Amino acid sequence: xxxxxxxxxxxxxxxxxxxxxxxxxxxxxxxxxxxxxxxxxxxxxxxxxxxxxxxxxxxxxxxxxxxxxxxxxxxxxxxxxxxxxxxxxxxxxxxxxxxxxxxxxxxxxxxxxxxxxxxxxxxxxxxxxxxxxxxxxxxxxxxxxxxxxxxxxxxxxxxxxxxxxxxxxxxxxxxxxxxxxxxxxxxxxxxxxxxxxxxxxxxxxxxxxxxxxxxxxxxxxxxxxxxxxxxxxxxxxxxxxxxxxxxxxxxxxxxxxxxxxxxxxxxxxxxxxxxxxxx
Numbered sequence: 001x002x003x004x005x006x007x008x009x010x011x012x013x014x015x016x017x018x019x020x021x022x023x024x025x026x027x028x029x030x031x032x033x034x035x036x037x038x039x040x041x042x043x044x045x046x047x048x049x050x051x052x053x054x055x056x057x058x059x060x061x062x063x064x065x066x067x068x069x070x071x072x073x074x075x076x077x078x079x080x081x082x083x084x085x086x087x088x089x090x091x092x093x094x095x096x097x098x099x100x101x102x103x104x105x106x107x108x109x110x111x112x113x114x115x116x117x118x119x120x121x122x123x124x125x126x127x128x129x130x131x132x133x134x135x136x137x138x139x140x141x142x143x144x145x146x147x148x149x150x151x152x153x154x155x156x157x158x159x160x161x162x163x164x165x166x167x168x169x170x171x172x173x174x175x176x177x178x179x180x181x182x183x184x185x186x187x188x189x190x191x192x193x194x195x196x197x198x199x200x201x202x203x204x205x206x207x208x209x210x211x212x213x214x215x216x217x218x219x220x221x222x223x224x225x226x227x228x229x230x231x232x233x234x235x236x237x238x239x240x241x242x243x244x245x246x247x248x249x250x251x252x253x254x255x256x257x258x259x260x261x262x263x264x265x266x267x268x269x270x271x272x273x274x275x276x277x278x279x
Contacts, residue, residue: 032054043058055097081177081179092141093142118139121165129236133224136220137262140262144256152210153182155173155213156202157193158217158220159196199215211251214258215244215248218243243258
């Protein structure tokens with residue numbers, strides 16, 4: 001039986017504690033299960049009673065250290081992400097279906113993605129190095145498309161948990177909560193992102209450009225190849241060092257150049273493998 005929740009029953013505390021299966025949200029979405037939880041939001045797999053589709057429902061639910069945020073500020077965060085998603089028409093970006101910020105619970109309704117995050121993929125075991133380079137190139141292509149959009153967009157929270165590998169073979173980018181449009185004078189840092197993947201200038205709250213995203217791509221490449229297993233003399237080390245250089249000017253100036261380095265290394269590795277194969 002559905003657990004119907006009247007508007008008056010909703011509160012940040014209730015959202016933070018989690019929604020039980022079969023909870024009815026906004027007289028439209030039936031909660032099936034929790035998909036994931038971050039520092040400022042939780043995402044549920046739900047059934048949309050209007051369309052009959054499976055949908056991902058993102059609810060803003062600040063954790064304890066973010067409880068100072070007013071409802072007005074939370075509303076602005078949701079509106080900002082919705083506006084960015086609505087402005088993008090890229091096949092690699094998760095699609096926005098609905099937005100509700102009039103009253104609690106605030107939510108974004110997004111396409112449900114049938115697959116696994118890159119984080120879960122890596123946790124199952126590192127791929128072959130050639131496969132890792134191919135995946136890194138495909139991820140970089142998605143980010144390059146954001147940078148080539150008019151106006152350009154910085155994602156600023158690129159990490160394995162925000163990349164979904166679809167069961168059908170495609171990829172999607174999710175979580176545009178810290179994304180921002182890039183102006184001629186650079187973009188302000190809207191938030192910290194994820195420390196392990198955020199560029200030093202992002203963590204220092206400086207103005208940003210595409211090289212902040214390139215830093216995160218380099219960190220993802222480290223995850224995919226197992227950075228500790230790469231010999232110091234391997235050419236992959238040079239790619240990793242340049243992509244994740246502490247100073248922005250030391251990195252690749254654009255994603256296209258990072259991708260060319262990956263593609264060139266893949267070609268050289270394939271040629272070396274052919275030469276070493278027995279006739």
